[in-house]
Amino acid sequence: MKKNNLAFQKKILKERAVALAKEETPAEEKKEKLEVLEFLIGDERYGVETFFISKVHLLRDLTPLPGSPIFMIGIINVRGKIAPVIDLKKFFDLPGKTITPLDHVIIVQANEAFWGILADTVLGISHIPTHHIQTSLPTLTGIRSEYLKGVTTDQLIILDAIKLAMDKKILIDDKT
């Protein structure tokens, strides 16, 4: 009888251990996660918080505006609103030629700004736990670093939509 009791006790203890162990994951889920839409520009993976994304569609009927900055390749009609389309590679002044056909536009709405980001392929939505995002990386040099929320451990570059929207450089203003 005693042996059975011990086994029974062990069983209960084990069940408790399992139950307590399980509770940790809900706690982990409570930790902040960022919902991000991932996309490819060339061979780099970028992401923008879905909160700021209005829609995504194929690039078509692009109208170039003469006299606009190089990173602004033109304007498109998004359900009756005009959105400028920005080529991030040119905006960030990244080297390397664009061989891949950039044919998707990710429409972003942040503060009062409304614009489109040129992308190759849209990869999908993922939830990134905030503790996976490193905000300072010694390898992150150049203009780009100002506009990033951070980079994840698996090389996803997360853009800060608000910083982009507020920035003076993107403000296309050119008084005669």
Add this chain to the structure above:
Amino acid sequence: MNLKDDEFFKKLLSTFKVESKERVQNMSTRLLELEKEKLPEKQKSLIELIYREIHSLKSAARSVDLINIENICNAMENIFATCKKDQTIPTAAQFDLLHKTCNQVDQLINAPGEETVMIDEKKAAETVRITAVKLDTLLLQTEEMLTTKLNLMQRLNDFATLRNTLRASNKEWEKLSQEKLILKKHLQKNTDNSDSLVSAQEKILEFLGWSETKFKTMTHNLDALSNALDHDFHIFSNGVDTLLEDTKKLLMWPFSTLLNTFPRIVRDLSRSQEKTVDFVLEGGDIEIDKRILEEMKDVFLHIIRNAIDHGLEKPADRKKEHKPEQGTLKISVQQPTGNEILIAISDDGAGINLEKVKNSAIKEGLLTAEEAQKISNTDALNFIYQSGISTSPIITDLSGRGLGMSIIREKIERVAGKISLDSQPLKGTTIKIQLPLTLATFKGVLINVCDQLFVIPTANLERILRISRKLIKTVENKEAILYGGQTTSLVWISDILGLPKLSKTNTEDDFLSILIITSGDIKIAFVVDDILNEQEILVKNFAKPISHIRNISAAAILGTGKTVPILNSLDLLQSAHLSSSKNSGVYMKTNNPSNKVIQILLVEDSITTRMLLKNILELKGYQVATAVDGLDAWTQLKEKEFSVVVSDVEMPRMTGFELTEKIRQDKKLENLPIILVTSRESQADRERGVDAGANAYINKSTFDNAHLLDVVQRFAS
């Protein structure tokens, strides 16, 4: 009035509303009590209470400038003052009047500051109150219907294309009727072919016959459908147009909503200038499209400021001219025909000094001295509209920058209005503005430049021409054509937009498509590759992050869904001028940034201010040397050369005024531009600045960087 004042005033007004409502309520209650009260002592105290409420309300009304309420309170006060003196109470008739008055005051309290418009009692029965926001939304939605209208037009066009294709196809088939017969006969003859072949032939022939019938039926149906669509489209189109017009009329406001804010401004302005002005307003009931009225606010303000600043003289001067010491400023609004409104703003001041205008024009290089002698008075007056022209000897916050009238004319022309002025020396000036009742729907002409589509607004487009290449003349190395008897500059739009010239224009095509674009007196001929058609355009303005793009004002969405940039006519004219020289006969002044380094001497005793201003100027590309007071500045001026002096006034050892006087007395430095920047506000100080010889006097409290930089740039080049 700057923004802070406005905000404060709004707060003040809402506080007033609360306070005054309470007071009027008290008044009503006490009046009722007084009517019933029989005991003399109680009557006396009630009268005293009511009197005090009225008095307090009166001063409160004055502090928020509600003169009508103030006046009413004054009248009521008088009644009660008499009651107090004679120890009586108001009569029954007076009680009635007092109650009615309280109601009236209550209504007046509700009126100011809200978007809803005051209507008099008679009209009240037939009208409703509605917030302007709802109407604005309605108008926006109605305008969006234009898109559908344009889309439908496109569908109709596509239909027509489809029908044509079908008809052509039918025609081709019919041409082959001979061949069909031959084929049929041939196939029937060759009966020695296998059965499957015969049946195949038969089936194919059957099919051909069937499809021929089908095609004819389709064409017939398509025709019917197309006609029906056409019919529906016309009804819809008319419906939308009428709806749009009527909705615009909903948004018509009486001029009084704008004019009622002016008496206070006139009072403030005239007080600061030590002048007395009688301000008369007529025709406030006349209604106009709210959007036009909003554009006109700045226009009227500027004209009023000009009238008080330059036009009306000081009481002493007016006395010398045997004019009444009080000047008169009158705004009258009239609607002579159903379709337009005439506004006349007149003053009985000194008139516009033509000599000063001519001198300013000569200084800006727009006129030579000899031309100035021969020019007619009307032509001379028109120079006022050129930016850079001013009759003010000194630039102040109020005037002298020379930008006002040109912007005013632009604003007026933009709403399809006209401006003219008439001035008599010593008698006064009258400015006449003609405005349409409603803002017209935007119309533009679709053009093709270098295989790209653009829209040119109809507003500044005077004419469209096709002329032979052979008629291009060359005047002083620039191309021009003869238009309306005048040599007009010829500019290629592709050049201005930075697009390559389409090969078509370089070859045999003998004729050029040309647009004549004008603004004010400026007229330029622009060459495009093709001119398509004029149509209504729904303007889609750019939102952030696009703030401003050279030459392009907005975009339009065509019926095909394609976006087309709308070109900015005024920018085009400006860009065209930048690419040609002054000798092109186009009178337009531009700010050419000089290549040489501009040295500025900044004189300011406060370390913080000095640092701030130095930073602002250096960011603009100027080289700045600093001095801590007048004496230091003087020493530096003797040692180095400077282009401009920017100086504070209140400084130890030598004030800004003293420094200015010293500079002007020095032979070498007498023409050095001096800009005084100070916190001293009075007219007397401003005059002292003029007397000392300063070129501009900027007030620190209404300071903004852009203004200072503007002024510096004027004198630095």
